[in-house]
Amino acid sequence: xxxxxxxNNFKYIGTRPNRPxxxxxVTGRAKYGADFNVPNMLHAAVLRSPHAHARIIKIDTSKAxxxxxxKAFVTRADFPDGLKGENFYLQENTIAGDRALYDGHAVAAxxxxxxxxxxxxxxxxxxxxxxxxxxxxxxxxxxxDAPVIREGAQDHSVxxxxxxxxxxxxxxxxxxxxxxxxxxxxVMEKTYKTEAAHQGYIEPHACVGQLGQDGxxxxxxxxxxxxxxxxxxxxxxxxxxxxxxxxxxxxxGGFGGKTTIFSEALSLALSRKAGGRPVKLVMTRSEVLxxxxxxxxxxxxxxxxxxxxxxxxxxxxxxxxxxxxxxxxAPTGMALECAFANYQLPAVHHTGYDVLSNRPxxxxxxxxxxxxxxxxxxxxxxxxxxxxxxxxxxVRLLNGSKEGSKSSFGPTFRRIGLIETLEAAKSHPNLDVxxxxxxxxxxxxxxxxxxxxxxxxxxxxxxxxxxxxxxxxPDIGGSRASMALMVSETLGIPYEDVRVNVVETGSLGVNExxxxxxxxFATGKAAxxxxxxxxxxxxxxxxxxxxxxxxxxxxxxxxAHPSGPNAGDFPPMxxxxxxxxxxxxxxxxxxxxxxxxxxxxxxxGTHVVDVEVDPETGRTTILRYLVVQDAGRAIHPxxxxxxxxxxxxxxxxxxxxxEYIYGDDGRLQNAGFLDYRVPVASDLPMIDTIIVEVPSDNxxxxxxxxxxxxxxxxxxxxxxxxxxxxxxxxxxLPISPPKVLKAIKESS
Amino acid sequence: MAEVNLWSGLRQFTDGELVVNVKADTVGKMLDxxxxxxxxxxxxxxxxxxxxxxxxMVAGAxxxxxxxxxxxxxxQQFKGG
Numbered sequence: 001x002x003x004x005x006x007x008n009n010f011k012y013i014g015t016r017p018n019r020p021x022x023x024x025x026v027t028g029r030a031k032y033g034a035d036f037n038v039p040n041m042l043h044a045a046v047l048r049s050p051h052a053h054a055r056i057i058k059i060d061t062s063k064a065x066x067x068x069x070x071k072a073f074v075t076r077a078d079f080p081d082g083l084k085g086e087n088f089y090l091q092e093n094t095i096a097g098d099r100a101l102y103d104g105h106a107v108a109a110x111x112x113x114x115x116x117x118x119x120x121x122x123x124x125x126x127x128x129x130x131x132x133x134x135x136x137x138x139x140x141x142x143x144x145d146a147p148v149i150r151e152g153a154q155d156h157s158v159x160x161x162x163x164x165x166x167x168x169x170x171x172x173x174x175x176x177x178x179x180x181x182x183x184x185x186x187v188m189e190k191t192y193k194t195e196a197a198h199q200g201y202i203e204p205h206a207c208v209g210q211l212g213q214d215g216x217x218x219x220x221x222x223x224x225x226x227x228x229x230x231x232x233x234x235x236x237x238x239x240x241x242x243x244x245x246x247x248x249x250x251x252x253g254g255f256g257g258k259t260t261i262f263s264e265a266l267s268l269a270l271s272r273k274a275g276g277r278p279v280k281l282v283m284t285r286s287e288v289l290x291x292x293x294x295x296x297x298x299x300x301x302x303x304x305x306x307x308x309x310x311x312x313x314x315x316x317x318x319x320x321x322x323x324x325x326x327x328x329x330a331p332t333g334m335a336l337e338c339a340f341a342n343y344q345l346p347a348v349h350h351t352g353y354d355v356l357s358n359r360p361x362x363x364x365x366x367x368x369x370x371x372x373x374x375x376x377x378x379x380x381x382x383x384x385x386x387x388x389x390x391x392x393x394x395v396r397l398l399n400g401s402k403e404g405s406k407s408s409f410g411p412t413f414r415r416i417g418l419i420e421t422l423e424a425a426k427s428h429p430n431l432d433v434x435x436x437x438x439x440x441x442x443x444x445x446x447x448x449x450x451x452x453x454x455x456x457x458x459x460x461x462x463x464x465x466x467x468x469x470x471x472x473x474p475d476i477g478g479s480r481a482s483m484a485l486m487v488s489e490t491l492g493i494p495y496e497d498v499r500v501n502v503v504e505t506g507s508l509g510v511n512e513x514x515x516x517x518x519x520x521f522a523t524g525k526a527a528x529x530x531x532x533x534x535x536x537x538x539x540x541x542x543x544x545x546x547x548x549x550x551x552x553x554x555x556x557x558x559x560a561h562p563s564g565p566n567a568g569d570f571p572p573m574x575x576x577x578x579x580x581x582x583x584x585x586x587x588x589x590x591x592x593x594x595x596x597x598x599x600x601x602x603x604x605g606t607h608v609v610d611v612e613v614d615p616e617t618g619r620t621t622i623l624r625y626l627v628v629q630d631a632g633r634a635i636h637p638x639x640x641x642x643x644x645x646x647x648x649x650x651x652x653x654x655x656x657x658x659e660y661i662y663g664d665d666g667r668l669q670n671a672g673f674l675d676y677r678v679p680v681a682s683d684l685p686m687i688d689t690i691i692v693e694v695p696s697d698n699x700x701x702x703x704x705x706x707x708x709x710x711x712x713x714x715x716x717x718x719x720x721x722x723x724x725x726x727x728x729x730x731x732x733l734p735i736s737p738p739k740v741l742k743a744i745k746e747s748s
Numbered sequence: 749m750a751e752v753n754l755w756s757g758l759r760q761f762t763d764g765e766l767v768v769n770v771k772a773d774t775v776g777k778m779l780d781x782x783x784x785x786x787x788x789x790x791x792x793x794x795x796x797x798x799x800x801x802x803x804x805m806v807a808g809a810x811x812x813x814x815x816x817x818x819x820x821x822x823x824q825q826f827k828g829g
Contacts, residue, residue, distance in 0.1 A: 256829025
């Protein structure tokens with residue numbers, strides 16, 4: 001459908017009805033991962049390595065086995081051999097083999113009749129370790145003499161002669177860099193660093209697993225993707241995927257960190273050894289931080305050439321990212337693709353390194369790679385603007401990507417909304433506020449490509465004309481409300497007449513997780529297709545009753561109507577009437593759609609932040625914050641605004657405080673929310689939002705994913721604001737009070 | 749024949765070529781044809797790549813049609829959060 005054919009005349013799309021999960025959540029009825037309890041259930045505890053890198057010489061469980069209530073132990077010996085590639089790494093991260101590869105790596109697990117007994121038992125397990133040299137910093141890990149995490153782990157992309165911890169290499173670009181930089185009036189090159197940050201979901205990982213000796217099992221789990229859990233657990237344990245049924249719970253945040261497994265397969269392995277008794281495994285916050293995926297840390301060199309009028313002539317980037325002790329986990333490629341996506345560049349080149357270190361297995365975190373890239377590139381653009389005395393929004397408008405421009409990573413952009421976000425930001429009243437002493441303003445833009453993916457969905461008409469929609473993408477950001485609105489709009493029935501259920505793996509074909517900002521785009525598009533199938537059948541039922549051709553029937557306002565005088569004079573047949581009679585007019589009416597979607601509309605955003613820096617403590621206070629982002633179409637604007645605000649809040653935390661701090665011994669020093677500081681409500685002002693709607697031509701309502709882009713701009717926007725307030729450019733996140741204070745004191 | 753643009757790092761597997769002409773009418777057939785011409789690309793393609801067809805990212809959607817005049821780019825695989 002061409003963009004100009006997209007309707008703006010909606011009855012339900014764009015409204016803000018109550019959320020369908022609201023009452024359950026405020027009354028405590030909603031069931032999260034740890035809320036599942038089943039009869040005869042055991043409780044698991046996991047023994048984790050206290051060492052960053054160590055050979056496991058011996059595991060002695062004899063004392064623990066003698067403890068009352070202990071029913072089962074597992075070590076790596078209880079898992080099948082011979083796995084390869086990603087399946088091997090999933091298994092190795094689930095439980096260590098001959099080596100513990102990071103502080104927090106699971107070494108053994110126990111199931112007992114109470115959580116207390118399980119915790120007591122793991123204290124009695126005796127492990128003999130041989131300590132090995134370790135490395136946790138990405139730049140250190142790339143040195144030729146760094147401790148080797150894995151021999152022979154380099155993939156085909158790595159040029160000969162690079163150190164063994166570099167496991168993947170990439171480079172791409174276009175144009176002549178030499179010519180581009182020589183055309184510039186000013187060329188700047190700087191190095192930026194970001195530290196690993198955790199997704200910081202409020203709900204820890206939790207599941208109940210049950211597995212019999214017959215290979216049939218069940219799992220109830222907090223996850224972003226029940227089919228991924230099924231596939232991964234089945235691979236790690238050597239099961240047939242279809243014999244494992246996985247039911248998702250409500251989810252208290254995921255942000256990418258719950259698209260994979262960490263310890264979940266241990267509950268199934270323990271259950272199998274305990275005669276099929278179900279085993280509950282709930283991680284502590286410390287375990288979540290030590291052993292579930294934070295995002296990568298990054299070290300980045302960026303070079304940009306600019307003319308005096310602000311026109312960019314060339315750019316290059318070299319990104320080094322570590323994703324823990326497992327290949328393929330650093331989001332280097334995506335970071336590079338996002339790095340210069342905001343800009344039209346005649347010459348650009350990207351180089352990237354995926355590096356191993358003795359840290360936990362990295363996982364996706366909201367627009368994986370894009371925030372780090374944005375920090376480096378948007379900070380340097382700001383530095384150039386300040387040096388050349390140029391307005392940062394005008395420079396972005398001058399160079400900004402638009403429909404038909406060649407992207408920095410190759411393809412030609414289709415219809416996109418970056419320019420619209422810049423124009424909306426420029427005219428917002430926040431930019432007219434005069435700043436006081438120690439205050440500064442920062443601006444930055446960001447990009448995320450969004451995703452479609454494998455999707456399967458079913459809708460069913462009830463006997464009373466209401467509709468049940470079964471979806472496979474867990475609702476992490478309000479997608480049930482969005483689905484219900486899209487179904488309402490398509491069928492022409494009230495929002496309240498639609499119930500959306502997130503279902504288990506036995507109910508639908510494979511669905512990818514809720515990731516890549518895909519749910520409202522892909523599941524929503526499939527829901528419309530499923531409804532269209534049901535409409536066709538409902539029109540056929542009406543045609544049978546009226547004795548006319550189904551093609552002579554139109555569907556609108558929740559009813560079948562003769563398409564014109566020639567079709568006959570019949571009163572509309574409502575969905576309620578069709579539902580009431582469907583049993584005797586041909587049987588149940590349902591719609592189904594399954595496909596793999598491509599073509600998700602990309603989303604750009606622009607953020608403006610004002611800060612005040614306390615020169616005595618170095619503390620940064622966010623005074624006001626504006627998010628402007630292209631949503632394509634906001635199905636439920638309140639949820640879209642919530643996504644914008646949530647992305648900004650997480651980005652603010654990453655910019656100002658959040659970081660994994662490792663000691664010289666390679667142990668994580670801040671494995672708790674007291675020391676790993678996420679922003680709390682009192683840290684933040686009300687975050688202002690503007691929803692820009694440049695509809696995607698690949699969705700029936702124009703939807704673009706909105707969940708991820710919003711976390712990219714805050715990192716550079718805040719760094720730019722702090723530079724504006726203090727005159728000090730800090731190029732290593734987080735820009736925590738001690739760093740700010742040190743920079744201020746050095747200048748004075 | 750559709751022109752497929754590769755990323756620079758793949759040069760080492762394609763005798764230095766960064767643009768490869770491929771006869772195919774879907775993304776899946778295009779990837780198969782690439783492997784057929786340059787077998788050393790197989791582990792990279794099998795490990796996962798993203799494909800952009802006429803500006804649209806179609807990761808995993810091998811059934812996506814391509815036309816002789818389509819603009820096609822092979823890209824690093826992306827996964828979302």
